[in-house]
Amino acid sequence: MDTTEGEFTTKDGTKLYTKTWKPRSDAVQAVLIFLHGFSDHINAYYDLFPTLSSSPFNVAVYGFDQRGWGRSCHKPADNGNTGPTAMVLSDIHDFVLHVASLPETQGKPFFLMGHSMGGGEALCYMLSTSPDFSNRPAFSGLLLQAPYVEMHPSNQPSFLKVQAGKLAAIVLPHTQLKQKLSATYMSRSEKVCQDWINDPLCHDTGTLEGLKGLLQREAELSHLSHGRTVHGYTTKSPCPIWFSFGTGDRILSYIAAQQLFNVLEAPNKDKTFKSYPDAYHKLHAEPDGVGEQFAKDVGEWILARGNKEAEVVQVGQSQSDLKADGGS
Template identity: 45%
Template structure:
């Protein structure tokens, strides 16, 4: 049976909460997972245990301003600018390098946008060859059509953000728009670690990252080997159409797969109880097909 190991990752004077899902035996691959907005690493239901059961060791952390990395209310949503967000992600990735087994990076929603941004940032070009593959779940390339903030709201928010970057603003995500499972929606509503709060600086950075991806200003590094993107057609959080357009523009990547989940909502990992195994299998199958060690894989099944 897979086991969980809690820990911390220290960055300066900030201690970030971490958790690892370990296989029963030596791992055949490692996956680093980056969670989404108003989320934390313990909201991914059976996904991580399912991956660990197939030999994939999963490493995750609660990002600055989120989950168990928040030690007092003043830290809620205090993510810092994009430069800090990305350096936190890179710092955590480097805890697993060099890796004795192939290393993969995956992100959901805001975290998916961060992963795509990282894989496109020339500043981190030296990191790219160490990553075997990149996986994006419902990434924030653009907000779903009909749910975008108005242009005037964004404009005024940017002005205010320059004057008061740490000013906080509630940005609630309707639980019933995230998943088709009423029980998951209920747990989202009741989860005290989901505080719905961002700073003007953090929210602007998130929108800037998605705009750079959607407009083609951030393009995947030439050394990206493989990419997988999964998105539901009924996503009310992030745009299925924007993900598909961005994905199709990455013509420099030869090994890539876009997976359409017809009728699924935003949280593919927790959409319906009967679909969770399907999603976990898709992710695991894609990773295991790229590790080049079929005998070890078969021994884990």
């Protein structure tokens, strides 16, 4: 397994930090693009990516610190300065196209995975009907770890606070605001909770514009989960879907994620909701073997869909060979 750090440039010229975890090139079974959560970064996922990129899974993992987060921030004013949802999704699309253009990813099944805020973004990106993403590559699967569909009821901001924030965002979009998530409920591991507190890259800072976009994406996904029509979105996923959530998560809503899962359609009805009893928000960093089981579940789901993709390609090639030989 090799790790490589670098950067890629978005269409507006912004340079964002990237990191890859790759098995030997001749061993790669699939390509996974990963989107991190709020106030998080791609180097804070412990053993998840090294496990996926090692045998028996051999998945090449490509991640980046999103605009406003992690090592993509070069000065304090960058913290949380994600821009509006259009920019967030544009950055994701730029990175997807960047990874899809690399020589080593050609011919490999593609997967997208998001955690928490990144899970909500992955859903918005894959369910968007915008023509801006019409050249999105074909994905073999969408994986969601505790996706942000709604906040846990204990964390929901009041209606008045949300409305006031939206109005302020129009006037002062780049004003920064601390928005702390509870470290206590990140993981049942005290070390993981303390790591979150001590990590200077987990800055808990959003801008009014960025937070407005985050709440707007939550509202749109929440509306979809309740069977409402949302302009610019569909409930038909272009690929199989895997949801995962800890029943003890008190950061985001397990029930809202289940509701959205229930209304989403996937090709051949290939969708799975995996619950982890009593687990908290960072499933990949849960103790007592849960984190290891989570990584195994992710790897096995990816390989199963990747192998199906390979079988389809092989059947298609065989039929082409038959036609070329004059067969029917």
